[in-house]
Amino acid sequence: MAEGITKVDASKMKALAKEGKRISVIRKDYFPKLSYFDVYVTVYGSGGRSAMGVKRMITTRLAALASAKKAEREELAEELQELVMHLYKNHKSNHEKLTQIRQALAE
Incomplete structure (x- = not known):
């Protein structure tokens, strides 16, 4: 869990993610004062992601830009x-x- 985030907020973030909401939407709509990565780390763990995983995320988002x-x-x-x-x-x-x-x- 990211520093400065309460257990209640962390639970809410995880519940929203389980509902299928994207990290960016959770951050924007519910936790606008937090960074994208604070929310990501809270939802998905320690934040230790592979470069390949980040590359895939970037590729997916680049593909989504067109539409x-x-x-x-x-x-x-x-x-x-x-x-x-x-x-x-x-x-x-x-x-x-x-x-x-x-x-x-x-x-």
Whole structure:
């Protein structure tokens, strides 16, 4: 569960997701002060997603852009930006870890 989210809110998020609501809709309609990833982590666990899973999410949203209305496109664009930033931050973190490992092995 993401930091600062009550158990009641977490339960509500999970219930809405089980009803089939998208994370972006849950965030926008019920928890607008939270980030997309705060809601995602609360609903789906620790937030440890694979790069392949994020790639699939991005691909799905890009495919949906063509048929989406303007408001939906803006929402999808926001989600895409957050997903790309997630990939970037993970890449940066992994690069830093590899650098530390290489330095430790060189000693």
